Amino acid sequence: MVANAGLGLATLLITAFDPSLLSGQPCLSQSYYGSFSGRSIFRPDPSCLELVTDSLPSGTIVPASKDMAQLVWIEEQAIDDSLKSPSGGFDLQLEELLTKISTLGTAYSAYDFAGEREQVLGPPITHYDVMYRSGPSALLSLPADAAKVIDTIIPPFWKSTLLLKEPITYVPVPSDAVQRVRALLDSVKFDPTVAAIVSNISVPQMKNDIRFLTGEDGKSGIISRHSFSSGVRTAAAWLSDRFEDTGATCELRPFLAGFAPNVVCRYPSTVNTTATVLLSAHYDSRGSFGSTRAPGGDDDGSGTVALLAIARTIARKGITFRSNVELVAFSGEEQGLLGSKAYAREMREAGTNLTLMVQADMLAYHAPGEPAQLGLPDLIGTPEVSQLVANLSAIYSPELQVGLTPACCSDHQSFHEQGFPSTQVFERAGPIIDPMYHNSGDLSEREGYDFEQLKSIAKVQFATLLTAAGFDLPE
Numbered sequence: 254m255v256a257n258a259g260l261g262l263a264t265l266l267i268t269a270f271d272p273s274l275l276s277g278q279p280c281l282s283q284s285y286y287g288s289f290s291g292r293s294i295f296r297p298d299p300s301c302l303e304l305v306t307d308s309l310p311s312g313t314i315v316p317a318s319k320d321m322a323q324l325v326w327i328e329e330q331a332i333d334d335s336l337k338s339p340s341g342g343f344d345l346q347l348e349e350l351l352t353k354i355s356t357l358g359t360a361y362s363a364y365d366f367a368g369e370r371e372q373v374l375g376p377p378i379t380h381y382d383v384m385y386r387s388g389p390s391a392l393l394s395l396p397a398d399a400a401k402v403i404d405t406i407i408p409p410f411w412k413s414t415l416l417l418k419e420p421i422t423y424v425p426v427p428s429d430a431v432q433r434v435r436a437l438l439d440s441v442k443f444d445p446t447v448a449a450i451v452s453n454i455s456v457p458q459m460k461n462d463i464r465f466l467t468g469e470d471g472k473s474g475i476i477s478r479h480s481f482s483s484g485v486r487t488a489a490a491w492l493s494d495r496f497e498d499t500g501a502t503c504e505l506r507p508f509l510a511g512f513a514p515n516v517v518c519r520y521p522s523t524v525n526t527t528a529t530v531l532l533s534a535h536y537d538s539r540g541s542f543g544s545t546r547a548p549g550g551d552d553d554g555s556g557t558v559a560l561l562a563i564a565r566t567i568a569r570k571g572i573t574f575r576s577n578v579e580l581v582a583f584s585g586e587e588q589g590l591l592g593s594k595a596y597a598r599e600m601r602e603a604g605t606n607l608t609l610m611v612q613a614d615m616l617a618y619h620a621p622g623e624p625a626q627l628g629l630p631d632l633i634g635t636p637e638v639s640q641l642v643a644n645l646s647a648i649y650s651p652e653l654q655v656g657l658t659p660a661c662c663s664d665h666q667s668f669h670e671q672g673f674p675s676t677q678v679f680e681r682a683g684p685i686i687d688p689m690y691h692n693s694g695d696l697s698e699r700e701g702y703d704f705e706q707l708k709s710i711a712k713v714q715f716a717t718l719l720t721a722a723g724f725d726l727p728e
């Protein structure tokens with residue numbers, strides 16, 4: 254009572270994910286925290302709550318103080334049955350996590366990012382709360398310091414997302430933007446020039462690039478690409494230089510203190526237009542609890558080298574674009590899409606005319622014996638953009654089996670929330686099956702890591718760029 258005096262109470266509303274709620278209830282779309290594993294979280298004011306509760310089929314109201322500590326959504330990712338641990342369901346693992354959190358003051362000092370983080374000796378954490386529980390997911394309230402490192406102590410195959418301090422306004426993709434994607438879809442047909450360009454992506458080059466990013470080459474000195482590590486900053490500088498080698502102009506754009514910057518690289522348009530096409534991946538990574546190693550060979554070194562392979566091919570072929578083109582490597586993805594959220598918000602505020610964006614996250618792994626695949630998001634994303642990607646895949650990478658994946662959500666979600674047409678490409682037409690997901694063993698040299706699938710998916714992402722932006726080759 255005393256601590257909260259004068260601050261008043263806020264209320265969270267948690268509902269089943271429903272796009273019509275976001276477009277049909279302005280007071281909700283203006284108080285949106287995000288959607289997580291099939292749920293959406295809002296912070297409506299009392300009159301809004303009154304307005305919507307009658308029409309909602311279901312939902313949970315969670316009282317919360319307005320100066321809530323950091324809110325963190327945690328969930329078990331959609332994973333293949335073969336990866337599920339036989340013992341200890343979500344509840345038991347959550348119990349263990351809470352115990353770990355309560356000793357975080359100590360664990361924190363023992364766990365540092367390869368000696369790269371200042372050792373912090375804090376008192377044990379006493380103020381944490383489970384605010385909501387549903388299925389294999391929960392909403393926690395934690396002190397900010399603990400929240401910042403929670404991704405290093407959650408169980409394997411779990412994911413954590415830090416909610417923003419304030420809710421955002423959800424912007425549905427405007428119908429004229431969808432119309433423009435439909436027009437692209439209608440125009441899709443085999444183009445031998447596009448086929449020749451995209452097949453020029455070099456597998457040996459990608460093998461080389463990934464070994465630098467994971468540190469497998471023994472030369473980069475990278476041990477971790479965790480968002481706060483020094484390795485991730487080595488990677489940022491190197492990526493920026495490599496993209497600039499291909500004729501792009503790059504910027505290291507900070508978005509939050511302590512986090513490595515987004516690497517934003519641009520190619521100019523040869524014609525006078527505001528139209529912009531964006532391809533992206535995230536270059537930060539995660540390791541296992543107790544190990545400082547976070548090589549991120551698949552998650553998301555694979556998407557990052559795909560992006561770089563596309564850039565290298567743009568240079569090799571002398572391609573110029575008839576739209577503005579951005580290739581962006583995001584940071585802070587593992588803490589809750591933080592880098593892309595900041596960048597998508599900036600783009601929205603600047604009124605960027607984004608034709609579409611495609612995020613590449615985890616492209617290289619499939620279970621040994623499985624065919625090469627391409628997964629597209631089942632819930633979060635613009636269906637027309639996913640259809641465009643699927644149709645281009647059928648044309649330029651027919652070897653890929655295309656389907657939907659419940660593995661959700663990467664940086665495209667940040668653009669989706671800001672009303673930009675967007676989708677994600679993923680390595681599997683099903684849930685995650687990579688046993689090294691969020692693991693210190695996520696290297697590129699291992700069974701199941703398939704550079705041919707990586708190339709096939711990179712070709713599709715590249716074909717989407719060429720189709721959406723328009724391009725020319727030198728005479």
Ligand SMILES: *[C@@H]1O[C@H](CO)[C@@H](O)[C@H](O)[C@H]1NC(C)=O
Pocket residue numbers: 438439440441640644
């Ligand atoms: C895209 O692919 C789907 C499924 O194969 C097909 O039905 C549709 O006609 C294609 N659309 C275009 C515009 O080619």
Ligand SMILES: *[C@@H]1O[C@H](CO)[C@@H](O)[C@H](O)[C@H]1NC(C)=O
Pocket residue numbers: 452453454455456569570
């Ligand atoms: C890519 O194209 C260049 C010439 O533009 C050629 O020298 C190179 O062998 C090609 N590489 C692949 C993998 O097709």
Ligand SMILES: *[C@@H]1O[C@H](CO)[C@@H](O)[C@H](O)[C@H]1NC(C)=O
Pocket residue numbers: 525526
């Ligand atoms: C580009 O187009 C805009 C709007 O149509 C116009 O105002 C501007 O002068 C043009 N710039 C150039 C360099 O032609």
Ligand SMILES: *[C@@H]1O[C@H](CO)[C@@H](O)[C@H](O)[C@H]1NC(C)=O
Pocket residue numbers: 526527528606
């Ligand atoms: C965005 O770009 C498209 C394609 O060039 C153009 O038709 C449209 O007018 C642009 N929209 C704005 C708001 O500039």
Ligand SMILES: [Zn+2]
Pocket residue numbers: 535552553586614615663
């Ligand atoms: Zn990822």
